[in-house]
Amino acid sequence: MYQLGKGRSTEFRFLSYCALPLWRSARLEALPRAILGSQGMVVSSAQKTFYIETFGCQMNFHDSEKVVGSLISQGYRQVEREEDADLIFYNTCSIRDKAEQKVFHRLADFKKLHREGKRFAVLGCVAQQEGERIFERAPHVSLVAGSASYRNLPEMLVQIEGGATRVTGLDDRETDQTFETEFTARGNPHRGYITIIEGCDKFCAYCVVPYTRGKERSRTSQSVLEEARRMADAGYTDIQLLGQNVNSYRDPLGKTSFAEILAAIGELAGIRRVRFTTSHPRDFTKDIVDAIDAVPALCDHVHLPVQSGSSRVLSSMFREYTREQYLERIAWMKAARNREISITTDVIVGFPGETEAEFAETLGLLDEVGYDGVFSFKYSPRPNTPALQYSDSIADAEKSRRLQMLQEHQREIQRKSYQRHLGRKLEVMVEGKNAARGQMIGRTSQNKTLNFTTNGVPEPCVGEYVMVEVTQAFPNSLLGRMVEWAS
Ligand code: SAH
Numbered sequence: 001m002y003q004l005g006k007g008r009s010t011e012f013r014f015l016s017y018c019a020l021p022l023w024r025s026a027r028l029e030a031l032p033r034a035i036l037g038s039q040g041m042v043v044s045s046a047q048k049t050f051y052i053e054t055f056g057c058q059m060n061f062h063d064s065e066k067v068v069g070s071l072i073s074q075g076y077r078q079v080e081r082e083e084d085a086d087l088i089f090y091n092t093c094s095i096r097d098k099a100e101q102k103v104f105h106r107l108a109d110f111k112k113l114h115r116e117g118k119r120f121a122v123l124g125c126v127a128q129q130e131g132e133r134i135f136e137r138a139p140h141v142s143l144v145a146g147s148a149s150y151r152n153l154p155e156m157l158v159q160i161e162g163g164a165t166r167v168t169g170l171d172d173r174e175t176d177q178t179f180e181t182e183f184t185a186r187g188n189p190h191r192g193y194i195t196i197i198e199g200c201d202k203f204c205a206y207c208v209v210p211y212t213r214g215k216e217r218s219r220t221s222q223s224v225l226e227e228a229r230r231m232a233d234a235g236y237t238d239i240q241l242l243g244q245n246v247n248s249y250r251d252p253l254g255k256t257s258f259a260e261i262l263a264a265i266g267e268l269a270g271i272r273r274v275r276f277t278t279s280h281p282r283d284f285t286k287d288i289v290d291a292i293d294a295v296p297a298l299c300d301h302v303h304l305p306v307q308s309g310s311s312r313v314l315s316s317m318f319r320e321y322t323r324e325q326y327l328e329r330i331a332w333m334k335a336a337r338n339r340e341i342s343i344t345t346d347v348i349v350g351f352p353g354e355t356e357a358e359f360a361e362t363l364g365l366l367d368e369v370g371y372d373g374v375f376s377f378k379y380s381p382r383p384n385t386p387a388l389q390y391s392d393s394i395a396d397a398e399k400s401r402r403l404q405m406l407q408e409h410q411r412e413i414q415r416k417s418y419q420r421h422l423g424r425k426l427e428v429m430v431e432g433k434n435a436a437r438g439q440m441i442g443r444t445s446q447n448k449t450l451n452f453t454t455n456g457v458p459e460p461c462v463g464e465y466v467m468v469e470v471t472q473a474f475p476n477s478l479l480g481r482m483v484e485w486a487s
């Protein structure tokens with residue numbers, strides 16, 4: 001789910017999971033007049049520059065949009081290469097060991113730039129997890145800050161500019177505050193993220209997130225709705241609500257449940273699509289399915305990570321549900337009267353003690369649910385987590401074998417199930433163009449890629465909605481031809 005796109009990106013590292021195109025110029029919202037020139041350009045005598053690279057999940061990606069907005073509001077200008085920046089930010093991920101190692105490789109690769117006076121800052125989950133140890137491993141780093149401290153970024157920048165070399169923002173994980181800023185520099189002018197809840201209190205046995213992102217804290221329904229309304233007014237049509245566990249959203253004003261806030265955003269004028277991620281099966285309630293069934297703008301897609309098909313393994317992971325309870329939630333979605341809800345999931349293979357028979361239960365679950373997509377990972381032992389006490393008993397080669405087996409099994413499921421779309425007319429949001437193939441790239445409400453040709457009709461623009469008839473199905477995407485503009 002959280003694999004990174006290949007190649008160095010210009011602004012943010014692109015997440016292959018969310019399959020968003022990269023927008024080259026960040027959209028600046030709500031920049032204060034003082035720093036806007038007559039053409040809407042940022043003007044500053046000093047024009048300090050920064051580069052930022054983002055690893056990890058959508059929440060990190062969206063945090064970077066807020067960090068970029070805050071930096072621009074402080075008079076910084078974003079550049080596309082480390083070499084051109086005064087300040088270099090890495091917004092990091094620690095979910096698996098490989099993700100964590102990436103930042104240290106990056107810091108080593110660009111260490112030489114420190115001699116030219118450039119400053120390095122490590123943000124995000126590795127920053128929170130490793131804390132001041134990062135200064136020992138990479139002495140050229142000047143700032144280490146976890147996500148709960150970003151609201152203090154302007155003060156931290158002042159310290160760095162004053163010559164401080166070891167600035168930290170690490171002690172804020174118990175805060176009740178969320179990181180809200182009016183200076184979000186959203187990278188896509190049609191589809192945008194809104195964080196509704198930060199942190200996680202679930203403490204799954206394998207997971208670093210509760211230690212890196214701190215305790216759960218929800219934004220008020222009022223501030224979430226205001227942000228959604230502002231986005232709708234600015235022309236956004238597609239909104240994705242974010243949280244490590246969106247379903248445990250609790251309105252601090254006590255007014256609105258998760259399903260209600262979802263429906264309220266779906267009913268805003270101008271909003272055509274609302275998605276949410278990530279759901280936790282324990283907190284996934286039937287009223288969410290009822291809301292999807294009732295409100296057309298709520299997308300036909302739920303990502304419901306299962307992790308394992310074995311109730312014994314789930315209990316050892318502290319997931320707080322059994323296979324049967326998980327399947328009950330699947331049954332709610334399949335019973336939706338007006339919608340065909342596409343279901344995707346995450347699976348971990350080779351969790352400590354997972355037997356061959358338990359792994360086979362997971363394969364069986366994939367058949368039973370008929371997922372439209374599975375993000376699968378080899379178990380990776382993580383610092384501070386309870387699963388470190390279990391022996392990591394399954395050899396890496398065996399984890400790899402199970403991973404490959406699972407992926408092949410799922411590919412076969414999708415190869416057959418994507419055929420069900422043949423001949424259907426589906427609405428897509430246009431995401432771009434593949435000039436080499438002469439195809440436009442679209443995304444369906446079910447979050448599937450549906451590429452299409454226009455047969456001489458003028459091509460729609462990115463962000464527009466059109467109806468496409470599906471003519472071919474592949475295991476991970478669909479192909480079709482545009483039939484009309486969507487109403
Ligand atoms: N909050 C979400 C996402 C957590 S991280 C949730 O609860 O589902 C995204 C995925 O990474 C998880 O769903 C899990 O499948 C995987 N993951 C998390 N920790 C892992 C670890 N230590 N080793 C391997 N995969 C892991």
Ligand code: SF4
Pocket residue numbers: 200201202203204207208209210244245280
């Ligand atoms: Fe990690 Fe579990 Fe929280 Fe998801 S719900 S972020 S897997 S602890």
Ligand code: F3S
Pocket residue numbers: 002055056057058059060092093094095124125208209212213
């Ligand atoms: Fe990674 Fe932190 Fe997200 S560990 S997956 S960036 S919450």
